[in-house]
Amino acid sequence: MRLKDCHGFSDFRELAKRRLPSPIFNYIDGAADDETTYERNTKSFEKCDLVPNVLRGTEDIDMSVNIMGQKLEMPIYCSPTAIQRVFHHEGENAVAAAADKYGTLFGVSSLGTASLAEIREQYKGPQCYQFYFHKDRELNQSMLESAKNANVDVMMLTVDTITGGNRERDLRTGFSIPFQLSLGGIFQFAIKPMWALNYLTHKKFALPQLDDFVDMSDGPISIGRYFTEMLDPKMNWDDVAKMVDYWDGEFCLKGIMSAEDAKKAVEIGCTGIVVSNHGGRQLDGSRSSFDQLSEIVDAVGDQIDVIMDSGIQRGSHVLKALSLGAKAVGGGRFYLYALAAAGQLGVERALELMKQEIERDMRLMGVSSISELSRNNLRFR
């Protein structure tokens, strides 16, 4: 199986599975507890159907959207995700370059394996910085200042990781960063020699946003331990209000799931929220983002940019979310499997196929621009 054989989400997933050592594949592919929320995230889109209109002359399609002061050429962006260089040696650079080519937003994670300043320097398209709020206030301040100095367009604070989700697949495989050469790990390297060769012969693993502050001298740490030991469980609305004031620009909360919290985000001056359950990786049993979207759009949709992520695999999912009132959507695994499968070329192909699907579906729906989508073209079963 090659990149040219990938025609959609499940093909990229299959190719990633073939190319990655299984602990790494399972880190991407897995979620919390019994993974019920993860599964429901995509299934939720089946609860409603699109109702197309015909004979509307949809020759010219404009799928661009504006969120938080940024123009996105397509309504889906690459959600910030951790340690991309473990998935493919081109890492964040590959995703940033592909997003830049397609004119869409890309986010560098606090746990990114490339420096946000270097990425900003190289790619001028819309970029956000995904912030984790640490116990170490000096680290928080240093990260905020670096993002400000780098002229990042949007600050995106993730608020659904007050503690780590219970990722049982990672517990079983012993997944940690940097990837550990345990006995099982050596076996995984041995059966995926191309991945191993690339990982070992390219730039050494690093977490540039955290390197000065994280002590890995005791050996690798698990992502669960990072969340539990380094992130601040006391983080509250006052802390975030101070950050919003300090940032003094586009500020977004990622991981809002209740209308009540969405209203608070408006009150403290945020300009965007991402309705997200972290791709099912945090609170299992949490509602799916799509199921929760209309409630939040109804509460604050006229005061703040409501965006959603979690579960998006298809162009039709994007159109359903936008019809319900989301201003844009984010995706994680749809580009991560493609990154793992083939680096930048893979992410470009994932974005290209998604763009084609959205464009085709817009034509079939009889709409030429995203603003023509509304709840009128949806029916719930």
Ligand SMILES: Cc1cc2nc3c(=O)[nH]c(=O)nc-3n(C[C@H](O)[C@H](O)[C@H](O)COP(=O)(O)O)c2cc1C
């Ligand atoms: C492997 C992986 C790593 C992730 N790392 C981060 C991260 O560092 N920060 C963050 O806010 N969200 C992170 N996320 C969550 C994504 O930003 C996004 O919310 C989620 O992937 C959306 O669900 P989807 O994968 O079904 O599209 C990660 C998700 C995955 C799959």
